[in-house]
Amino acid sequence: MHPKSNGSSDPARSLAELLPRLATGYGTRTRVTPSRLPNGLRILTVTTEGSPLVSLQIHVAAGSRDNPPGKSGLAHCVEHMMFRHPEIDFDLEAENLGAMANAWTMPDATVYATDCREGVLGRLLELERVRFERPALVPDDLRAELEVILEERLQSVDNSPQGRLFETLTQLGFPDHPYGIPVLGVADDIRSLSTADCQSYLEGMHCPTRMIVVVAGPLAPAMVEELVRDSLGKLPPSPPAPRFTAAPSIPGVTDVHLELEAELSAVSLLHPLPPADRLESSRALATAELLATLLSWGDSSRLVRRLVREERVAYDVSVSVQEQDLGSELLIESRAVGRSSPLHLRDRILQEIGRLAEEPLEPDELERARVQLTIDTVRSLRTAFGRGDLIGSIALLHDDLDRGCATREGFLDVTPDEVRDLARRLARRDSTVCVTLEAKEK
Amino acid sequence: MMDRRLSSVLFATLAASFCSWRGLASGDPKWSLPRTTEVFMSNELKALLVTKEDAPLVTVILRIRQGSLSDPEGQEGLTELGARLLARGTSSKDASAIALAAERMGASIEANSNHEHVEISIDLLWNDLRAGLELLSELVRDSEFPEVELESVRTQMKAELRAVQEEPDAVAIRRFRSVLYGGTGYGRPVLGSEASLDALTRDRVAAHTRSLLDPSRAFLVVAGPLREHETPFEYSKSALGLVNASFQGWRSSSPAPELRHSPPRPGPMVVLVDRPDLTQIDVVVGYAGLSRLDPERIPLRMASLILGGTSSSRLFHALRSEQGLSYDLSSSCSYRTHGGEVQIRGATRPGTAARLVEGILAEVDRLTTEAPSREEVDRARSIYETELLALTETGDDLADLVADIEELGLPAALLEEAHATLLATGKEKIVEIARKVLTPEHRVIVLVGPTAELDKEFEKWGKIVKE
Numbered sequence: 011m012h013p014k015s016n017g018s019s020d021p022a023r024s025l026a027e028l029l030p031r032l033a034t035g036y037g038t039r040t041r042v043t044p045s046r047l048p049n050g051l052r053i054l055t056v057t058t059e060g061s062p063l064v065s066l067q068i069h070v071a072a073g074s075r076d077n078p079p080g081k082s083g084l085a086h087c088v089e090h091m092m093f094r095h096p097e098i099d100f101d102l103e104a105e106n107l108g109a110m111a112n113a114w115t116m117p118d119a120t121v122y123a124t125d126c127r128e129g130v131l132g133r134l135l136e137l138e139r140v141r142f143e144r145p146a147l148v149p150d151d152l153r154a155e156l157e158v159i160l161e162e163r164l165q166s167v168d169n170s171p172q173g174r175l176f177e178t179l180t181q182l183g184f185p186d187h188p189y190g191i192p193v194l195g196v197a198d199d200i201r202s203l204s205t206a207d208c209q210s211y212l213e214g215m216h217c218p219t220r221m222i223v224v225v226a227g228p229l230a231p232a233m234v235e236e237l238v239r240d241s242l243g244k245l246p247p248s249p250p251a252p253r254f255t256a257a258p259s260i261p262g263v264t265d266v267h268l269e270l271e272a273e274l275s276a277v278s279l280l281h282p283l284p285p286a287d288r289l290e291s292s293r294a295l296a297t298a299e300l301l302a303t304l305l306s307w308g309d310s311s312r313l314v315r316r317l318v319r320e321e322r323v324a325y326d327v328s329v330s331v332q333e334q335d336l337g338s339e340l341l342i343e344s345r346a347v348g349r350s351s352p353l354h355l356r357d358r359i360l361q362e363i364g365r366l367a368e369e370p371l372e373p374d375e376l377e378r379a380r381v382q383l384t385i386d387t388v389r390s391l392r393t394a395f396g397r398g399d400l401i402g403s404i405a406l407l408h409d410d411l412d413r414g415c416a417t418r419e420g421f422l423d424v425t426p427d428e429v430r431d432l433a434r435r436l437a438r439r440d441s442t443v444c445v446t447l448e449a450k451e452k
Numbered sequence: 453m454m455d456r457r458l459s460s461v462l463f464a465t466l467a468a469s470f471c472s473w474r475g476l477a478s479g480d481p482k483w484s485l486p487r488t489t490e491v492f493m494s495n496e497l498k499a500l501l502v503t504k505e506d507a508p509l510v511t512v513i514l515r516i517r518q519g520s521l522s523d524p525e526g527q528e529g530l531t532e533l534g535a536r537l538l539a540r541g542t543s544s545k546d547a548s549a550i551a552l553a554a555e556r557m558g559a560s561i562e563a564n565s566n567h568e569h570v571e572i573s574i575d576l577l578w579n580d581l582r583a584g585l586e587l588l589s590e591l592v593r594d595s596e597f598p599e600v601e602l603e604s605v606r607t608q609m610k611a612e613l614r615a616v617q618e619e620p621d622a623v624a625i626r627r628f629r630s631v632l633y634g635g636t637g638y639g640r641p642v643l644g645s646e647a648s649l650d651a652l653t654r655d656r657v658a659a660h661t662r663s664l665l666d667p668s669r670a671f672l673v674v675a676g677p678l679r680e681h682e683t684p685f686e687y688s689k690s691a692l693g694l695v696n697a698s699f700q701g702w703r704s705s706s707p708a709p710e711l712r713h714s715p716p717r718p719g720p721m722v723v724l725v726d727r728p729d730l731t732q733i734d735v736v737v738g739y740a741g742l743s744r745l746d747p748e749r750i751p752l753r754m755a756s757l758i759l760g761g762t763s764s765s766r767l768f769h770a771l772r773s774e775q776g777l778s779y780d781l782s783s784s785c786s787y788r789t790h791g792g793e794v795q796i797r798g799a800t801r802p803g804t805a806a807r808l809v810e811g812i813l814a815e816v817d818r819l820t821t822e823a824p825s826r827e828e829v830d831r832a833r834s835i836y837e838t839e840l841l842a843l844t845e846t847g848d849d850l851a852d853l854v855a856d857i858e859e860l861g862l863p864a865a866l867l868e869e870a871h872a873t874l875l876a877t878g879k880e881k882i883v884e885i886a887r888k889v890l891t892p893e894h895r896v897i898v899l900v901g902p903t904a905e906l907d908k909e910f911e912k913w914g915k916i917v918k919e
Contacts, residue, residue, distance in 0.1 A: 060506050061845045062482060063838075093763070094773075101763035106827070108834035111763065127838055157776025164732045165779055165799050171618055271729040273614035308560050309551035319547065319604050325611035347611045378556045385509075385558025385577065392507045392846040 043231035050219030056226035064227030065394040072215035075188035083195015135241035171272035183280035187258040214251025226398035272449040275346040286333035296420030302329040303379040352446035364437035497667035502675040504847040510676030511851040516570040529644020534661030540601035542594040585698040597658040620734040675851035716740035720914030724903040733901030740894035741792035757832040
C-alpha cells in the first residue's frame with residue numbers, strides 16, 4: 011500500500027505472471043498493480059517502459075441492459091452527456107492537454123478512455139472527478155445531443171443494410187431481454203429521454219463501486235494511486251442501484267428473411283453461449299473462441315478457404331464470440347458475392363461446420379488456431395490502450411484478476427472433442443437464430 | 453541533426469560487414485527515431501532495420517515505389533489485382549500453402565497497393581523472422597499468378613466495389629477525388645471498376661506486376677526487438693543476416709511503367725449523387741491540398757485541426773454540439789507525392805443538408821479571414837504533438853513511418869523537424885495557409901443521398917453536376 015493511501019493495494023504482478031502463456035514475450039517489465047480506495051473505486055496500474063503515451067480508462071459496470079423499460083438508449087445518451095458538463099467542456103480541456111477522449115457503451119458496461127502523454131494524468135483525473143460528480147444537466151444541451159444521437163442512429167442503422175440486419179438478429183436472439191434492444195435505443199424512446207432520466211441513471215449506475223480506473227503507461231503505481239485518490243477518490247461513496255440480472259431465455263430456432271435495397275446479400279447467425287461472468291462458463295467460451303478461429307481466422311480457415319477463396323460464394327465471412335455477463339453469443343456473419351443466394355450461403359456455412367463436427371481435424375489445425383489466438387493477444391498488448399482495455403475488461407468481469415486472466419488462457423487447453431461438440435450443436439442449429447438479407451435491385 | 457539522404461550507406465554483398473549504424477536525431481529523444489541500420493544489397497535492394505523493443509513482434513514491410521498511377525487507361529485495378537495475387541501462388545506453393553505457411557505462425561500476409569506503391573507485409577514473432585522473410589522473398593521472386601486465383605481475386609474486388617456502394621461516405625469521397633482530379637491520376641480508384649477488372653487477363657496482370665517487382669525500386673523495413681539479437685558472432689541469425697540470405701538472389705530489371713499523374717481541376721463544383729434509398733445525406737466539402745513534401749503541410753494540418761479535426765474544433769462545436777446537425781463531423785488532410793486533399797465530412801437528414809453545408813462554409817470562411825485564438829493554436833499544437841508521439845508507439849507504427857520516410861525521401865529527423873515547425877507555427881501562418889488552400893477555385897462539394905430536389909438550393913456554391 012502507498013504510504014499516503016487510505017485504501018488497499020495488492021502486490022504488483024507482471025503481465026507474464028498474469029498471462030504466463032500469452033504474454034511471455036513481454037518479460038517482467040510490464041506490471042499490473044491493483045488497489046482499491048475507501049469509496050470503493052478500483053485502480054489498476056499497468057506499468058510499462060518505452061513510449062511516453064498513457065491510456066486512462068474508466069470502465070463502468072453499467073450499460074444498456076440497465077436501461078429502465080421504455081427508456082432504450084438511456085445508457086448511451088448518458089455517455090454522450092458526460093461530455094456536456096455545465097461547468098467544464100471536457101473535450102476542450104482534455105485537448106488543451108494534448109489528450110484525446112472517447113467513450114463507448116455496451117450492453118454490460120460503459121468505457122471512458124482518454125489517450126494522453128505522461129505528465130498530464132493528474133489534470134485529466136481532476137477533469138474526470140468533476141464530470142463524474144453528477145452535475146445538473148442542462149435541458150437545451152440534452153435536446154441538441156438527442157439530435158446528434160438520432161443522426162448517429164440514422165448513420166449506423168437506418169442507412170446501413172448491415173446495421174439493420176444486425177439489429178434484427180439481436181432482437182431475435184435475445185427475445186424479451188435488454189440484450190435484444192439496441193444499445194443506441196429506438197428513435198421514439200430516444201426522443202423521450204429527459205434530464206431527469208439521465209440524472210437518475212447517473213446516480214444509481216455511475217457510482218465508485220461500479221468503476222475501475224485503469225492507467226496504462228510509463229508510470230509508477232504509487233503515483234497513479236495518489237493521483238486517483240486525490241481526484242476520483244473524492245467521489246462520495248453511494249449505494250449502487252440494483253442491476254438487471256435476469257438471464258435471457260434461449261431462443262427457438264428462428265429464420266427471418268429480409269429484402270432490402272442493398273448491394274450484397276448477406277446472412278447472420280446467432281448461437282447463444284453461457285454467461286461470461288461465471289468462471290464455470292469459461293471453458294465453453296474458450297471452446298467457442300477456438301471454434302471461431304478455426305472457422306474464420308485468415309485465408310487458411312475453413313469458411314474463408316472454402317466459401318470465399320475456392321467456391322467464391324462469399325465476399326467475406328466472420329465468426330466471433332461476444333462475451334456478455336448474462337448470456338454470451340457466437341455470431342456468424344457473411345456477405346454473398348454476385349447473385350449468390352443468402353439461403354445457399356447459409357446452407358453452405360452450416361454444411362462446412364457440420365463437416366468440422368463429423369470429420370477429424372487436420373493434423374495441426376487446432377494448434378494453428380491456438381497460436382493465432384495467442385499472437386492476437388500479444389498484438390493487443392502492444393499499445394497502452396490495448397493493455398488497458400484487456401486488463402480493464404477482464405477486471406470488469408472478474409473481481410479476482412488472476413482467475414480472470416486464467417480464463418483468457420483457457421483456449422490453450424480445449425480439446426478437439428469439445429470443439430467438435432460445439433460445431434455439432436451449431437450445425438444442428440440448436441437454438442440458433444438466422445437472418446438472411448436479400449439484396450433488392452435499386 | 454542528421455539528414456538521412458546525406459548519410460553514408462554502403463553497397464554490400466555480405467551486408468553484415470558493411471552496415472551503417474547511427475542515431476537519427478540529436479535533440480529531445482522523444483522526437484528521435486530509434487536506431488536504424490541502412491544497407492544496400494548487391495541487387496540494389498535497400499534494407500532498413502529499426503530497433504523497437506516494445507513487444508516480441510517484428511514487422512516486415514517490402515515496398516515497391518510504384519502504384520496504381522501506372523495503370524493504363526481502361527485497365528484500372530491492374531496494379532491492385534497483381535499485388536493481391538502475389539500471395540496466391542508460386543512455383544512451389546499454391547494459395548493454401550502460402551496462407552498456411554504464414555498463418556501457422558499466427559501471421560497473415562497483407563499484399564496491396566495504393567496510388568504510389570505496392571506493399572507486402574507480415575507481422576510475426578521474432579522467432580519466426582527467418583521463415584517470414586523467406587516467405588516474402590519467395591512471393592516477390594517466384595509468383596506465378598495462377599488463373600484460378602486471378603478469378604478468385606477478381607470476384608473479391610468486384611464484390612468490394614459493390615460493398616463500397618453500401619457506404620455512402622466512401623461513395624462521397626470517391627466521387628470527390630474523381631471530380632477533383634478529372635477522373636485521372638489520383639482520381640482513379642485503386643480498385644478499378646467492374647468493367648476494367650473484367651478486361652484484365654492473367655498474362656497482362658503477370659507481366660505488369662513482374663515489371664514492378666524490381667529490387668532497385670524496392671526497399672525493405674524490418675522493425676522489432678532487433679538489438680538484443682544482433683551480435684557480431686551470430687550474423688547468420690541476426691535480422692541483417694536473415695534479410696541478406698533471403699533477398700540477395702532477387703534479380704529483375706525492367707523499365708519503370710509510365711505514371712499517369714494529373715493536377716487537380718478547378719472548381720467550384722457541386723456533385724449531387726441521387727440515392728433515394730438512403731435516409732441521410734453524406735456530405736464532403738473538399739479542396740485540393742498539399743503534397744507530403746510541402747513544408748507547409750504542418751501549418752495546414754494545424755488549420756484542419758482547428759477547423760474540424762478534434763472534438764473541440766469549430767465545426768464540431770458549432771454544427772454538432774450547438775445545432776445537433778451531424779454525428780460524424782470532421783476535417784482531415786491527405787498528403788500525396790504530387791498533391792493532396794483537405795476533406796470536411798458530415799452526414800445529416802435530407803432537410804438539413806443545405807444548413808450543414810452552409811455551416812461548414814461559414815467556418816471555412818472564418819478560418820481564412822479571422823486569426824485563430826492563441827488557445828486554439830496551443831490546443832492544435834498540443835494534439836499534434838501527441839499524434840506525432842503515437843507514430844512511434846509500436847513496432848508496426850514505426851515500420852510504417854520509416855517506410856513512408858524512405859518512400860518519399862523525407863528527412864530521417866522528420867519528427868524532430870515536424871515538432872520544430874509545429875512550435876514555430878503561429879496564428880498568422882495558419883490563416884495564410886487556410887487562405888491559400890481553402891479557396892472556392894479548388895472546391896468540390898459532393899452530396900450522396902436523396903438529392904434529386906437539391907439543385908436550386910446548392911447552385912450558389914458551384915456548377916451543379918447531377919448523377
